[in-house]
Amino acid sequence: MTLQAYSSFAQWYSEGRLSTYVRTMKSAGGALSMLEVEQPAGDVSDPAVPDLVLHQDLLGGSRISGDVGGGRFNARSEKGNFLLARPNFANAIMMETSHRVRSVSFPVAQWQDKLDEAVDARFLFDFQDLHRGWFAAPAIWSALRQLWALCDEQGIPSRLLAQAAGCEILAELCRLVGAPLAPVKGGLAPWAERRSLELMRVRLSEDISLDELAVEARLSPFHFARMFKQSVGVPPRVHLTRLRVEKACELLERTDLPVTEIALEVGYSSNQVLARVFMKHRRMSPSDYRRAVRDPARSSVSFRPLSALEGRE
The missing domain is CATH 2.60.120.10 (Jelly Rolls)
Structure with a gap:
């Protein structure tokens, strides 16, 4: 055929x-x-x-x-x-x-x-x-x-x-197949780590790519991904999720923005996506988190401080 x-x-x-x-x-x-x-x-x-x-x-x-x-x-x-x-x-x-x-x-x-x-x-x-x-x-x-x-x-x-x-x-x-990529010696240079972390922070709402981060550090994507993990302790994608959840927590604590707007502000396509991510990393919904930090005495959920964010992928 x-x-x-x-x-x-x-x-x-x-x-x-x-x-x-x-x-x-x-x-x-x-x-x-x-x-x-x-x-x-x-x-x-x-x-x-x-x-x-x-x-x-x-x-x-x-x-x-x-x-x-x-x-x-x-x-x-x-x-x-x-x-x-x-x-x-x-x-x-x-x-x-x-x-x-x-x-x-x-x-x-x-x-x-x-x-x-x-x-x-x-x-x-x-x-x-x-x-x-x-x-x-x-x-x-x-x-x-x-x-x-x-x-x-x-x-x-x-x-x-x-x-x-x-x-x-x-x-x-x-x-x-016995053809491993060249081993990585050490992590990112301090200047490269600072640049890549800052780029992730300032472009939090965008669909940033590994290629763009690697270019900023003047490395190939393969080498950048491995060296980033050595320097930061987690892969770039895990760190990006941490930044997004941390920023969402900050906005929930300090603003009255609707959850839908906060989701877009931190790079998620909808409040439903933010809710799924939040439930995994904070064990509560964004709305419950807002109530817990603003009025803990009247909240029915157990509050976990921001410092307790998990590093799991």
């Missing part, structure tokens, strides 16, 4: 013959696309697209045969295992039973320069044995689980969230 040409993996699953099986799809600024599909047994082959695509089996126990760019294989998956499809390769895939899969695609055009800078050479997007069947990767599983949870919390992932998660996943793929 001749498959129509598609410009991306996301377009294929939006418009192709398997589109009816998509349950969730999220894309962020061209950096990556995420989707979850529930498909019946049979032929689930994909056309060649200019994306590196990582699939995770959420159920396990299904036998798959085919070729995703590293030669033919026939193997049974386990829950959480991954399959890595090579860019610009028409996959031939047959599934023995129905299955549920989460996939994340990396457009080569968006990641080529970043990886070139990270390895100081032309990156070939060839992950060798990882294209030859199922493999386990606990670190990637953890990163994807956190990314998916944050998307459920915040909606469409921000550019910073998507790019930082992409760097983490791609760096781990490189490590698995």
